[in-house]
Amino acid sequence: MADADNIVVATAEKIFADLADPQTINHDNDGRWKAPLWQALSEAGLPLAWVAEEFGGAGADLADGFAVINAAGRFALSVPLAETLLAGWLLQQASIASPEGAMTVAPASPKDRITLNADGTLSGRARGIPFAGSAKHIAVVAHGADSVAIALVETARLRIDAGLSLANDPSDTITFDKVAPSACEPAPAGFDATTSMLMGGVVRSLQIAGALDQLLEISVRYAGERVAFEKPIGKFQAVQHNLARLAGESAAATAAATSAADAIAHADAFDDAIFLEAASAKIRCAEAAEKAAAIAHQVHGAIGFTTEHILHRFSLRALAWRDDFGSDSHWAVALGRRIAARGADELWPLVASR
Amino acid sequence: MADADNIVVATAEKIFADLADPQTINHDNDGRWKAPLWQALSEAGLPLAWVAEEFGGAGADLADGFAVINAAGRFALSVPLAETLLAGWLLQQASIASPEGAMTVAPASPKDRITLNADGTLSGRARGIPFAGSAKHIAVVAHGADSVAIALVETARLRIDAGLSLANDPSDTITFDKVAPSACEPAPAGFDATTSMLMGGVVRSLQIAGALDQLLEISVRYAGERVAFEKPIGKFQAVQHNLARLAGESAAATAAATSAADAIAHADAFDDAIFLEAASAKIRCAEAAEKAAAIAHQVHGAIGFTTEHILHRFSLRALAWRDDFGSDSHWAVALGRRIAARGADELWPLVASR
Amino acid sequence: MTALRFDPIRLPRECEELRKEVRAFLAEEIAAGTFSPFKPLREDADAREFSRRVGARGWIGMTWPKQYGGHERSFLERYVVTEEMRVANAPVRRFFVADRQSGPVLLRYAPEHIKMDILPRICRGELCFAIGMSEPNSGSDLFAAKTRATKTDGGWLINGSKIWTTSAHMADYMIAIFRTSASTKENRRHGLTQFLVNMKTPGIRVNPIGQITGQKEFNEVVFTDAFVPDDHQLGEIDGAWKQATSELAYERSGPERFLETYYVLTELVRAVGPDPDTRSAEGIGRLVAQLHAMRRMSVSVAGMLQAGKEPVVEASIVKDVGTVWEQQLPHRVRDLAAFVEEDAGNRETLENQLTFAIRTAPKLTIQGGTTEVLRGIIARGLGLR
């Protein structure tokens, strides 16, 4: 998906390369790199790329935003860029203007549900919210008695119990105790928590695919440099075949994630075909993450297990991202039920619909 | 389990080597090898090894019979030796004398149930009965209103719909339509259809383990002989590692199957520890069969896919035997339920009970 | 290392129109009894006539120039036809090899008068081709081939044998490599030449080889002074090695490389019914997601072919991932089918399909480039070799 001709993506990649180099970040224990990076991203209009200009954003195509997210995965970026993009998109659905600064979204798990009370306040708890503690605002999908709303909430109004993901990124539990949102509008027809979850799943899939792309590149490079038994380990057939398998997993993740992104970018609605694309992307990317991370670590040996090496930035994030916006098991069950309900003879037509 | 010091096993192996050589059998399309083989086995007292002398058998130890069955697996034997041993054991449980000639058992699937009617006749259907068409008698576990019985039935009294297993061995559907058994006695206390299924599962596990042992040996030999890219393929690291994995699967199958056999041979009752042993054997051997067969075929290339080569005798039987007396999925669910019912803190004590 | 590319391809509208036509055609053929989508162990009876009807529709040689009977349509259109045929379990074996491999070789290397003679007949579905690569002592290692082509007056005399040649027993022609010189120290791949062989040539004997599936698609082909005329030489003398690699690319990423056991998945979905338990739902969901991802990779490769690229590594990856998947699929479906109700309407169909698919599975990672060879190609593409 690395499209050198695309100015938005090229801008993002330049910023990542300049200000979010994994090697540099890995040795910066104080997080001093975060502020300048975020500032550069903001100045380039990237966090709100998916927000229309009249609502405070850059009005970029969905495709461009997806490509930026994929690139962010290739840098194992650990600032809430993807989350802010997603929040902006969500607010845009209900024509709510996006504020400045970092945002995140809730819920981030299909198990959680935020309730829109009759008095306009929000109640409920959501676990595993990425970067809640460092975001100023949160975009919320809330369910009323028989309506769905999208709301903008200041995180200062929430109770936030800090947590960490597998990759040590913020993954917080947030509690809404009759919280008054800054804005709250009905979601468009057909939009519900699943829509938001599918979109979030595709975002995470693109990040995983990007991380896997790098796992492959880092591992191939290391195999060419590291000598054991008097030759580069990449000359051993067993290592070659493992790296070929890693390439297969990376390729499958990229194909699944970019296909889903492309499908959403060109779709009119979140229909069964989009459900297949988005659910498959999350399932396949999660499966690929497990296999790819295992191979990349195996190739690296003990060095890859150290905090000093950058490998873990990619491997652990790829694994951690599996859990957000519905795990692979969640989507597999949901997809399997949908396939079964459609019936055997409708399976192939659905698969072959694009 | 090949115990050269054991006279029973040594006798069996000699007979197999003389009269059931896989290479010879593979070119005998008429099955002319079967009669002399069966005669030699009968003369050695092997089919009824598990039947006490006063009931017409050889009165061998359970351990000896299990070792013979494992050896039969190493020859991919396709006569009902294991089935006759099992039938004899079953009849022995109810002190029913075993007749001469080949026998088999029913049911061979936990899904099937044979009913003992109030008038002493049997009703019901059982699928996948190995060698029903070529056996003279069948040992049956039948369920009355609230009792379990073991019966001896002439196969001539049954309806037999011939079928073939994955390995093209007879796997028939038999129907009992108010059939009068030749003998019928109450099963001992605690004995039910599951007991018989566990015993059958261990028998099949031993056969699978034997077949996998041979898959390994045949594949290692072939890899040492077959030249490609100017050296024996066994010199390629990728092939070596595949064969190492095959060795691991073969080893796991052997360990699981022989452990279960040993446990049964020394047990007083079919308790939870035996259930763990027997179910695990069937599950692990089935999983090993899939992986081992795939590797053995991969190493052999196209030649292993031909009817002329003996590989399929072992690979397809190992795969086919997975299905008899409860599939791996069946036993996994049953074992998982039992583990869950006992509770988390009772898991390790059970695993470590021998 | 070169980055792998799998750009998302949206099939153009004409593909969807075409897909409808193909489905309608296949539905008619099924209704007429030509074949059954549920019976993999189908005999060859009606395949010959089916082949001609497919040709009449313009679905063989779809991407070839019109002057040779082709239709100058896109790789993506061809892709759609191929996948619909495969999923329906249509009897494509009489024309598929010619369409996928032999035709493109002839287009590139055959003299004009041979192209004018043979290609239109392939497009009409009249000719069945076989490929003569492997020999009894050379499997994955094509360049160890020993079957000789000795120069004689006006042509070559062939002696030796080929093995594992699918469809040789019914083929009209074979495209094969024969040894015309010894290999050299510098280049062990030197010395093989590609030829077109008319299977009716005296001196050719075809011996079928029984397969563990019960089928007899494989053959040994024995050549005893079989004469091949000069103009049947394809490409450079002693230089087949330059041609073989790119030609094998055609074999590597089509939908046929992951759909060979697909039928068991359809029947599993049917057997579990509309309201599966969590176990069945998850199993089906994962398998469908894997299938979908592979198909999207494969479509992407077709898109690259259409764009004139040579995605050798990407195509090898699709085949590696795809064949391993289709090999395991029957076993995973077997697991999931363990608790299918006894009274499921298609239980017997599913069981028979599983038996056949499990017997078929071993060959899937061997035929047309083994897993080992493919991973070697990928490793080379990654810069490791």
Next chain:
Amino acid sequence: MTALRFDPIRLPRECEELRKEVRAFLAEEIAAGTFSPFKPLREDADAREFSRRVGARGWIGMTWPKQYGGHERSFLERYVVTEEMRVANAPVRRFFVADRQSGPVLLRYAPEHIKMDILPRICRGELCFAIGMSEPNSGSDLFAAKTRATKTDGGWLINGSKIWTTSAHMADYMIAIFRTSASTKENRRHGLTQFLVNMKTPGIRVNPIGQITGQKEFNEVVFTDAFVPDDHQLGEIDGAWKQATSELAYERSGPERFLETYYVLTELVRAVGPDPDTRSAEGIGRLVAQLHAMRRMSVSVAGMLQAGKEPVVEASIVKDVGTVWEQQLPHRVRDLAAFVEEDAGNRETLENQLTFAIRTAPKLTIQGGTTEVLRGIIARGLGLR
């Protein structure tokens, strides 16, 4: 090819008595707060005292001669102690290396006065050992080690560094291989000698290496003219290669080689409750069957050790199968835990354990002999190398 043997072993009655004692001891320790079976990320606070109490029970050096403080008990008894400690998540790290690897090496190669000095202290749980094998530029390839031991008056001067040395930061001694000569053309493994090193020796610096689990078990150990006396040489000069292989066998098949992530399985069973759905039941059933089969293989190897055999290939197989299994276990448990009820009492425990286990997983097939090295050993045992 030599047939693989995995004879079924029945643990003798004394093992079961012992097992009860160990369980009672561990229950007391847990009750006293020494450690928690549920918290893998346990700090080292009480490990030192725990070590002495285990020693006092006679559970360190169990198989060693009594004259050196050992207990002359069987390998099977030792097996039982090891597995109970491991399953309870007991803090064995201070004595386990000495018990498993270093003690046996000293028994075999150390001079009598050293044995009399050190072995009893190991048995009392007073000494912690580290192993100095890997170096920054030699990982799996031990024989590429470059750290030099240069002969000096009355001993050797060590210069260079070792890496990935578990527990070096708290170890009293290290057993390490150092280069005493260059390797030869005929034997690239020649030239390394094994030494016992007192970690209090001046000239030794230990630098902890952060791990992705958050722990710091690994260290780099830098030697600068560190003096090792002559009587600390273990075995033949330049001949460590003859010793290293058999010693590594101790590392290869104990219960620690498949139980490292076991704790997630217990908690999964707890989380799903007494009446799981088909999916959870099957998942648990398969994992337990795999665990059981591995344990029976592993017990079988212990039985062979007890019988005085050297089951190198069998032990390597157990470790290969075992470490791959324990590496995948957390991921399989994660799958199965996906639908655990929000209100399951141990949900948080399970989630924390999964996080830790998934972070731990990568090292399991690397430490103490990688999968690649193990498969090479197995292939050699099969006669392929």
